Amino acid sequence: MQSASPDPTQAQMPPPGPPPFSEGETASRKQPPLIVGMLRDGASGGQRAQFTAVLAFIDAILRGVEQTAWAFRDVADSAVDVWDSAQTDWQRLSDSVSTTAGKLAPMPARLARLTSAGWTLTKIASSYRLYPTRAAFLPRKVGKRLLESIHRKNAKRFLDTAISEGGGFLKLGQLISSRPDMMPAIWVDELSSLQDAVPTEEFEPLKAIIEEDLGASLEELFLSFDEEPLAAASIGQVHRAVTLAGLPVAVKIQRPNIRAAFEIDLDLFEIFIDSMKSMFPPTDYDTIMRESRAMILAELDYEAEAGHLGRASRFFEGLEGISSPRPVVALCGPRVMTAEFVEGRNISVVLDELALGREAGDPATEARLSLILNRLFEGYVKQILDAGLFQADPHPGNLLVTDDDELVVLDFGCTKTITRETSDLYLKLVQLMVLGDVDGMTAALGKLGFKTASGDTKSLRGLSERLVKKLSELATPGKGRAMPTSIEDMLNEAADILEEISEDPVTSLPDEFIMLGRVMGTLGGLFAHYKPEIDYSAVLMPILGRAMAN
Structure with missing residues (x-):
């Protein structure tokens, strides 16, 4: 049934008075009629047109909020006005898409997700965009407290969305929580709880995925299969089973329709990050988002993960006290991965117990x-510098400790490969750090792909000087606690570095460094919390010696 099209000018926001824009800027405010057209095109077009229209709609809300904020209108009222004015067209799009042939099942859920998650990001973006205007009329200290309050409120908004929506928002929240260089400390602290806040999935849909991917019934594939999950993650969950040959295994099954949810979430988050760059620490957000998208979507390929796991388990056979389970290739598929089951406990549980023993004066627990x-x-040093690939998600849930204190690394879905040439450059960089060669380090950082906004190397040199000071301590015998002594120290060090290079920030990063940063941030948090006595030179020097000999 057709209905009369409303006047597209109804979607425009009436100016609250003489607009403080130039003529060109005023013209840029006339977005809604264009967006209405895009929405109608999307409603009658294919899937690509629909997604383009929906994303344009979200972007229009962000633009509208930004423009009205600069016109000194109350941000909440402005956002609601924009939302209400487009409500009719949004409903028309939803109704049309829900009846589009071939898309009856997935599209309404996707649109509901866009509505909920997109509105949350709109509120976050609008509160930040109004902040400079509000802060301009406040004393500096009051403005700082206001920004901290905005950070705290928005981090909680994102946390709630990540928990309720799951999917890409949950994964991105987990990534943010390990990246103090990417987001404000309040966000990092608030989102750290996402490492454990993952709901489980009903078993029947997962059973259907197993049987579809592996081409047989569950009874024909396994001797026994526990329906209660051992663990749940943002992408899938793990169940214990026994193969027909009697081998205990862990079976990871992907959540239903998770790829569609991730793609929507990543598109929305890219729009959000792009609109908020000026409010966050200066860095190469384009590379961060590109690499994060590639990494997250790669985690959906369980067959590739099985290959990475097999390669890692073979590499760890040459190291003492660390291993990874071997995959059972015949029981792996695009959304199902099976590997030998390893008994162990979460590394945080074990380390907490040992830390209590250390506090009680027991030297054995310290050791x-x-x-x-x-x-x-x-x-991790040897994965990065020797193996040519590394597991890039070392949060405690992916690290087990056996009864004899062997470390077991799980989940190679998030894996980064490094070419031999790139590994050699990082080896060279570490050598130069130990030697204290700041000039050489600055040049090496440039070769790796670090670039500043101006192209000048002053910021890279400052970064090199900091790294020399820190990592030369780590490579000196007896400096067992050269790591930051607390999470606060680690965040302060990251803040100091960002402040130091703020005049000419690093705006281009090598792709692999995004994942290296995630690893360093996560491991740095563990080391800062548990404060181990480690002779870092005993690990670094043999690797550097072999590199120098070559």
Whole structure:
């Protein structure tokens, strides 16, 4: 049934008075009629046109909020006005899409997700965009407190959305919580709880995925299969089973329709980050988002993960005290991955117990705690510099400790490969750090792909000087606690670096460094919390010696 099209000018926001814009800027405010047209085109077009229209709609809200904020209108009222004015066209789009042939099942859920998550991001963006105007009329200290309040409120908004929506927002929240260089400290602290806040999935849809991917019934594939999950993550969940040959295994099954949810979430988050760059610490957000998107979507390929896991388990066979389970290739598919089951406990649980023993004066627990974290440090250094690939998601849920204190690295869905040439450049960089060669380090950072806004190397040199000071301590015998002594110290160091280079920020980063930063941030948090006694030189020097010999 057709209905009369409303006057497109009804979607425009009436100016609250003489607009403080130039003629060109005023013209840029006339977005709604264009957006209405795009929405109608999307409603009658294919899937690509629909997504383009919906994303344009979200972007229009962001633009509208930004423009009205600069016109000194109350942000909440402005956002609601924009939303209400487009409500009719939004409903028409939703109704049309829901009846589009071939898309009856997935599209309404996707639109509901866009409505909920997009509106949350709109509120976050609008509150930040109004902040400079509000702060201009406040004393500096009051303005600082206001910004902290905005950070806290918005981090909680994002946390609630990540928990309720799951999917890409949950994964991105987990990533943010390990990146103090990317987001304000309040966000990092608030989102850290997402490492454990993952709901489980009903078993029947997962059973259907197993049988579809592996081409047989569950009874024909496994001797036994526990329907209660061992663990749940943003992408899938893990169940214990026994193969027909009697091998205990862990089976990871992907959540239904998770790819569609992730793609929507990533598109929305890219719009959000692009609109908020001026409010966050200066860095290469384009590379961060590109690499994060590639990494997250790569995690959906369980067959590739099985290949990475097999390669890692073979590499760890040459290291003492660290391993990864071997995959059972015959029971792996695009959305199902099976690997041998390894008994162990979450590394945080074990380290917490050992830390309590250390506080009670037990030297044996101190030695065990340091041994486990030494194995973790050595395992990651050698993955990055020797193996040519590394597991890029070392949060505690992916690290087990066995009864004999062997470290087990799980989940190679988030894996980054590094070419031999790039590994050699990082080896060279570490060598130069130990030698204290700031000029050489500055040049090496440039070769790796670090670039500043101006093209000048002053900021890279400042970064090199900091790294020399910190990492030369780590490579000096006896400096067992050269890591930051607390999470606060780690965040302060990151803030100091960002402040130091703020005049000419690093605006281009090498792709692999995004994942390296995630690893360093996560491991740095563990080391800062548990404060192990480690001789870092015992790990670094043999690797550097072999590199120099070559």
